[in-house]
Amino acid sequence: MFLTISLSQLVSFKNVVLISGVLRIALILYSEWHDAHSVVKYTDVDYRVFSDAAYFIANPSLSNRAQGPLGELLRVGEYLQSPYSRATYRYTPLLAVLLTPNEWLHPSFGKYLFAACDIFAGVLMYKLLISVILPHADKTAREDNTTHHNKQLEAKSINRRATFLVAVHLLNPLVFTISTRGSSEAVLSLFVLSTLYSALRGRWNSAAILLGLSTHWKVYPFIYGVACLGVISSETGMPSDLRRYVRSFLQWRILKFVLVSASTFAALGMMMYLIWGYPFLHESYLYHLHRLDHRHNFSPYFYLIYLSYPSTSSPLDLVNIPAWQRLLRSPLTSFVPQMVLSIGTGLLFGRRKVDLVFAWFIQTAVFVVFNKVCTSQYFLWYTLFLPLLIPKLHTSVARGLLYLLIWAGTQALWLSEAYRLEFLGQNVFYSLWFRSLIYVVGNCCVLACIVNDYYA
Structure with missing residues (x-):
């Protein structure tokens, strides 16, 4: 009995949070020592980019002014500098502003901030x-067990399962290494989860504002708006035919959600533009439309771009290249199937509030799988929803392990070939591309099985 009580106290949610926090602090301290003594750094290259951008923000210079109309009019450009003076900084200026304590407090402040966002998430x-x-997943059991004693047991069971699921996320090496290495994905994850929290509680105004903020931070969360609109429209009754389905989106509550979300996004963008000008628009948004990333990554698009990558940026040469190469290089080559699948799955699955987690998970997963650039940190975008989705999946442990094996196995298969290209300098582009196709097929198979398990 004493052992049971001790174990119950040991795995409490507070202790999971404490262990997660200590682990992240220890890794950040270790990263400082490791980076000082090793050629191969623990800290992500992106963190250096963030830190340099924060340096430019925090250190005024007449040669590096904020270029927005408001900056010129009020001369704030002499005191507020441009983070885009740092090459490859392609994020919202808010991130650089958020990390300015790196300059006057501690260089690892940003890492601690990202780790804290992990914990809050x-x-x-x-x-x-x-x-x-969990209460919704256990609805039938709750109706059958109406006694006070059974309700207490049910509450304890829910707490234990919730603690376990959150522990799986917080103690996931992919999660804590990415944040402690200095990736800003944890901030976006917190914004997205806050949006979901508001939506599931029916606080649509808050959800709209947070969705606008999330989309400003990084564009892809806008796809969640489609599922939100579906849920709002269905709260007045499920349409019986296509015409009523279309008309269900033409109601004030939906227009209000769109207006609030779009206004938040536009207001933040306008504020950034007024201060930092065109560099903000280009680096944060426009760059990604015409971005040509021929470096190898999980996406099979990398090889098509690599084959058609121009040896010069001359406009005349770009006009004279064959049509098929221009097609391969066009963003529409990847954006069209990606957007059709992401938005389509939102319309298909996002019709009930109880299905919102599932809809967002599927939307994000297909967005990442079919993105023209895909790296390991992008996996956090959809694995973020797994602790919330698992209780609603009707699958066995064996099947779940099989899905994990396929998901991780396709990555391992790709990484083994990428090692030969990156570190051994072998010409294995074609075989690496073929393994990228296997990665896509494997992920699609897992997604299809998850859809089947959800509706089983």
């Missing part, structure tokens, strides 16, 4: 699990 997950996800 875990707290939001826990709240969603105990208040929305």
Whole structure:
């Protein structure tokens, strides 16, 4: 009995949070020592980019002014500098502003901030699990067990399961290494989970504002708006035919959600433009439309871009290249199937509030799989929803392990060939591209099985 009580106290949610926090602090301290003594750095290259951008923000210079109309009019450009003076900084200026304490407090401030966002995201997950996800998943059992004693047992069971699911996320090496290495994905994850939290609780105004903020931070969360609109429209009744389905989107509550979300995004963008000008628009948004990334990554598009990558940026040469190469290089080559699948799955699955987690997971997964650039940190975009989705999947442990094996196995297969290209200098582009195709097929198979398990 004493052992049971001790184990129950040991795996409490507070202890999971404490262990997760200590682990992240230890890794950040280790990263400082490791970076000082090793040629291969623990810290992500992106963190150096963020830190340099924060340096330009925090250190005024007449040769590096903010270029926006408001900056010129009010002369704030002499005091507020441009983060885009740092080459390859292609993020919102808010990130650089957020990391300015790197300059006057501690160089690892940003890492601690990202780690804290990890922890807060875990707290939001826990709240969603105990208040929305698990109670709904256990609805039948709750109706059958109406006694006070059974309700107490049920509450304890929900707390234990919620703690376990959040622990799987917070103690996931992919999660804590990415944040402690200095990737900013944890901030976006917190924004997205906050949006989901508001949506599942029916706080649509808050959800719209947070969705606008998330989309400003990084564009892809706008796809979640489609599923939100579907849920809002269905709250007045499920349409019986296509005409009523289309008309269900033409109601004030939906227009209000769109207006609030779009206004938040536009207001933040306008504020950034007024201060930092065209460099903000180009580096944060326009660059990604015409970006040509021929470096190898999980996406099979890399090889097509590599084969058609121009040896010169002369406009005349770009006009004279064959039509098929221009087609391969066009962003529409990847954006069209990616957007059709991401938005289409949102319309298909996002019709009930209880299905919102599932819809967002599928939308994000297909967005990442069919993105023209795909790296390991992008996996966080959809694995973020797994702790909230697992309780609703009707699958066995064996099947779940099989999905994990396929998901990880296709990555390992690709990484083994990428090693030969990156470190051994062998010409294995074609075989690496073929393994990228296997990665896509494997992920699509896992997604199809998850859809089947959800509706089983």
